[in-house]
Amino acid sequence: MITASDDRAKAILQWLTNDLNLNITQFESASSDASFRRYFRVLHQQQHYIVMDAPPDKEDTAPFIKVAQLFSEAQVNVPDIIQQNNQQGFLLLEDFGSSCLLDQLNDSTVEILYKAALDSLITLQKNVDIHSCALPHYTSELLQTELLLFSDWFLNQQCKLTLSDAQQALIQTTYAFLIDSALQQTQVCVHRDYHSRNLMHLDNNNPGIIDFQDAVIGPITYDAVSLLRDCYISWSDAQIEQCLQPYYQQLKQANLVECDFNQFKRDFDLMGIQRHLKAIGIFSRLNIRDDKSAYLGDIPRTLNYVISISQGYPELKDFHAFLVDIVLPISKRVL
Missing domain, CATH: 3.30.200.20 (Phosphorylase Kinase; domain 1)
Structure with a gap:
């Protein structure tokens, strides 16, 4: 029964x-x-x-x-x-089964599994006509709303941090910088949550893609950075670049990007910071509002991405210092 x-x-x-x-x-x-x-x-x-x-x-x-x-x-x-x-x-x-990419990823499988995932991503980006698909656009307002999740749910509520006027101004300047970077990229169809838990491992036609209902038209690096700098598993910079280089070459051949690799890598890095700040806010909201505390364990990895990547960009020097000096010590106490 x-x-x-x-x-x-x-x-x-x-x-x-x-x-x-x-x-x-x-x-x-x-x-x-x-x-x-x-x-x-x-x-x-x-x-x-x-x-x-x-x-x-x-x-x-x-x-x-x-x-x-x-x-x-x-x-x-x-x-x-x-x-x-x-x-x-x-x-x-x-039913795509219960084995997702995260279950299958290790040092010996990472290259082949990510290649399949990035090949699928290119297929999606090439084959969806952004002018006729009637998907919503990733506007500056939407990007800003997502970034505010970090301020509201993580800094204010999870960390109980009261920001000074100077800190608030710094955060606003940082958000504006990240939004500008996102909007000047080539715009394509974006899954918006393209990571190892939403890609199912199948025997053929791998991967099976799920959880796609929030798709939008947005920056071309968004899904690639979701995948390669995953909130649930991390890889070395060398491994990430090894996957990113051939993906960039395919985009270039498909005339989806015109910039050189250095510019593409910069777009990728800054897009990742926007996404990771949003994710930290969502993980905090899941804990505080929805009583799902398991996601708190993913914040340190995600925050570490933001800290390590922001270090490489002079425009983010002050934001990087704010994270290292103020946010990181508090987060270690509250997580």
Whole structure:
């Protein structure tokens, strides 16, 4: 007898068995993510499927459905949507299994797995027409809103840091510098969370791409830096450059970038700082607002990226000093 743990899960089971006439012989939690969505793995006639549970008052299934179609047409591997119940916020999806890139990455696999992931990324960037895809744009307002997550949730709430006027001015100047860098880059389709937990390891057509519903038109380095400077696993600068160089060459051949590699690397580095500041803010918000403290363990790695990369840019000298002298000692106490 299959049992459900709560009302939403019961409603999913009713939808699968009564409306879709499936014979469900297994029903278990597959994962939850940093949003209000949950995923269940179900078994019907020896075939596994995933059910997305997106409560309509908190999540909208429409962007997921739209982007799934867009990505599929762009010839990257996303799960097929088999059935949908948009009123209740349920989707029945193809199951990519439970092994993500993070589970498979080590020194001997990193090059081949990242090559496959970057090849998929190039395919996406080449095949999505940014003028007709009707995705929202990464505007300066959106980039600023994301950066403010770092100030509001990490500095103010997690670290209990009261900023002086000079510190606030420094942070605003830094944010403006990072936003300018992001907006002057080539704009392409951006997955926006392209990292080792959202890329599933498959036997063929690897990787399987998930969690793409927040896709936008934005800076060309955004997804590459999400992948190579991952909040959940870190690699040496030499390893990152080894992956980044051939990716840049492919972009150049596809006429997606015109700049030289040094400029591309600068764009990549500064984009990474923007993303990592946002991620630190989100990890703090997940802890404080959503009672998900597990993500706090990923802040030191992510903050370390910001500190080490900012050291290489004279424009970020004062911000780097602020992080090292003030933020780092506090973060070691509160994390």
